[in-house]
Amino acid sequence: MAAAPHNxxxxxxxxxxxxxxxxxxxxxxxxxxxxDLESEDNASGSNSSGSYDFSPLKSGVLIxxxxxxxxxxxxxxxxxxxxxxxxxxxxxxxxKKSIKAMFHSPRFRFQVSVNSKSAVVTVVVRGKGDWExxxxxxxxxxxxxxxxxxxxxxxxxxxxxxxxxxxGGLYSSDGSVRMVGVAGILRKEQEMWENTDKSLxxxxxxxxxxxxxxxxxxxxxxxxxxxxxxxxxxxxSSGNDDEMGSKEMQDWLLSVGIISPVTKESxxxxxxxxxxxxxxxxxxxxxxxxxxxxxLIDIYCLFNRARGTELISPEDLLQxxxxxxxxxxxxxxxxxxxxxxxxxxxxxxxxxxxxxIKALVTKPDAFTxxxxxxxxxxxxxxxxxxxxxxxxxAESKGLLCRDISPDGFRFYVNFFSEIDPSNLYLVKDHxxxxxxxxxxxxx
Amino acid sequence: xxxxxDFKLPQFFNYPPYFTLQPVRDTRDKQIQLWKxxxxxxxxxxxxxxxxxxxxxxxxANPAIERSLSHEAREAFLSALVSEGxxxxxxxxxxxxxxxxxxxxxxxxxxxxxxxxxGLEDGVTTIExxxxxxxxxxxxxxxxxxxxxxxxxxLLENKGKLAIFKGTSTDDEGVKFSV
Numbered sequence: 001m002a003a004a005p006h007n008x009x010x011x012x013x014x015x016x017x018x019x020x021x022x023x024x025x026x027x028x029x030x031x032x033x034x035x036d037l038e039s040e041d042n043a044s045g046s047n048s049s050g051s052y053d054f055s056p057l058k059s060g061v062l063i064x065x066x067x068x069x070x071x072x073x074x075x076x077x078x079x080x081x082x083x084x085x086x087x088x089x090x091x092x093x094x095x096k097k098s099i100k101a102m103f104h105s106p107r108f109r110f111q112v113s114v115n116s117k118s119a120v121v122t123v124v125v126r127g128k129g130d131w132e133x134x135x136x137x138x139x140x141x142x143x144x145x146x147x148x149x150x151x152x153x154x155x156x157x158x159x160x161x162x163x164x165x166x167x168g169g170l171y172s173s174d175g176s177v178r179m180v181g182v183a184g185i186l187r188k189e190q191e192m193w194e195n196t197d198k199s200l201x202x203x204x205x206x207x208x209x210x211x212x213x214x215x216x217x218x219x220x221x222x223x224x225x226x227x228x229x230x231x232x233x234x235x236x237s238s239g240n241d242d243e244m245g246s247k248e249m250q251d252w253l254l255s256v257g258i259i260s261p262v263t264k265e266s267x268x269x270x271x272x273x274x275x276x277x278x279x280x281x282x283x284x285x286x287x288x289x290x291x292x293x294x295x296l297i298d299i300y301c302l303f304n305r306a307r308g309t310e311l312i313s314p315e316d317l318l319q320x321x322x323x324x325x326x327x328x329x330x331x332x333x334x335x336x337x338x339x340x341x342x343x344x345x346x347x348x349x350x351x352x353x354x355x356x357i358k359a360l361v362t363k364p365d366a367f368t369x370x371x372x373x374x375x376x377x378x379x380x381x382x383x384x385x386x387x388x389x390x391x392x393x394a395e396s397k398g399l400l401c402r403d404i405s406p407d408g409f410r411f412y413v414n415f416f417s418e419i420d421p422s423n424l425y426l427v428k429d430h431x432x433x434x435x436x437x438x439x440x441x442x443x
Numbered sequence: 444x445x446x447x448x449d450f451k452l453p454q455f456f457n458y459p460p461y462f463t464l465q466p467v468r469d470t471r472d473k474q475i476q477l478w479k480x481x482x483x484x485x486x487x488x489x490x491x492x493x494x495x496x497x498x499x500x501x502x503x504a505n506p507a508i509e510r511s512l513s514h515e516a517r518e519a520f521l522s523a524l525v526s527e528g529x530x531x532x533x534x535x536x537x538x539x540x541x542x543x544x545x546x547x548x549x550x551x552x553x554x555x556x557x558x559x560x561x562g563l564e565d566g567v568t569t570i571e572x573x574x575x576x577x578x579x580x581x582x583x584x585x586x587x588x589x590x591x592x593x594x595x596x597x598l599l600e601n602k603g604k605l606a607i608f609k610g611t612s613t614d615d616e617g618v619k620f621s622v
Binding site for chain 1 (some may be wrong): 451453454455457458460462463465466467469471473474475477479480481484509510584
């Protein structure tokens, strides 16, 4: 807390790409840009009743979730992010009063109690967002008291909670539930499945129910994943089968859902920006698994599958990816000469891939019969289309050359430059050419 | 080592990419260089003067690895020879290519040697004699392409070393040397 730039509100933790880390079960509802948070001015007189005067927060994005209000600075050099638990809001003032000031930016106020200090916060909306809808949603969320129904965060209604042990969110676990052994996992799984089954049956009752259940199911999946995660952490020494089983299950669940997808409805004008950040967080895991580079199409499928109901269009995805240039995120969009687009880690290096390709084509059988894109895909553990891109760029670097025949399209190690045009029969010792001659003679 | 008739093929003739026109510039340049040399070597030893692009040409296929050159590749390699002055297209459609494994000037020198060796410095002979007569047997002139021979003779005629005249009895043309 000492390092926190703000001394009244607890800081909110952010992902590397600047998206807030959500608590278990927390869902984003609405965003509002160009927002200042100010302490109630003295003129209103409420200060005399012991209201705490905090330093104002200027120009940021206000995010309403089912559990909290998050304020994130829009200034890239300033990473201030604070969280106000909805549970700590003691009163939301009716908005009417501030509309009177026609020529001011719209504003609304609420009273909040943090660490037994009370303050009246004025939200000044300088952006063009639909603040009235935001205000209505705030009321709704405040009264819904979602934070109380969530079992894992029941103790966190106080304002100081968000900085406590729980790091929450998609990628970490609080470790509160420990599962031991595969039997435990299986039993838990069984229970979960029974619940899921019920949810499924309910879900199909009608379309509205389906929509509301979908979110529930994603929450369910996320919870289960968290539990499995903490389960497998606590028994790393056990057999491979367990790990495989739970890992598979985890993967499976991970692919089920993003709990709180950024939607046009919730994010409005900030849609692409927020989507972009969420996407950057999301791609980390599949990217790692794919070896640092993944096809845009694959991500499109994975991402939409994870979002469940709030599907995005390919254009939205592309736009979200192209916005990465503006943010400090560890991933980037790359376009190959052929037009194929991929997402790759910034740290990903072609040299490393080339080294692996070179090792691959100089194996004895690859020497004599070359490699196809699917051979490379298998060895490198990547998609064939991706492998082909790598092979083509290795070819353009002069590492490989191609052979097109009725048998297909294959790549060979390139030793054209080792042959002396003025003496076609000369074979230099220790050249790739000489190794190739030996390999072909042996086969 | 593989052979084509009595022609010894280099090892890389079994390298499959050798038969696919390489798209990457540097690689393609190297590949073209190797093809140019091989084509000239082969034609010189086999006394081949004309390559028809649409006809089968033994060098352009390797049954051992089941590879053959595409039409595009053949044209690319021969065009490279043409641009170097080592070959000429005989038609606009690039269907036939004349190989000059000796340049015309070199052929002219070979003719002059032939003339001196046979004491024809002031003699007369016919073009057919030069191509297939007893004197030319065993020399490079034997079986020479008529087009190339005529071009070399014209070159010498321009230098005043000989005169070409139309024979009276046959269709054949005669040559009067004055070396």
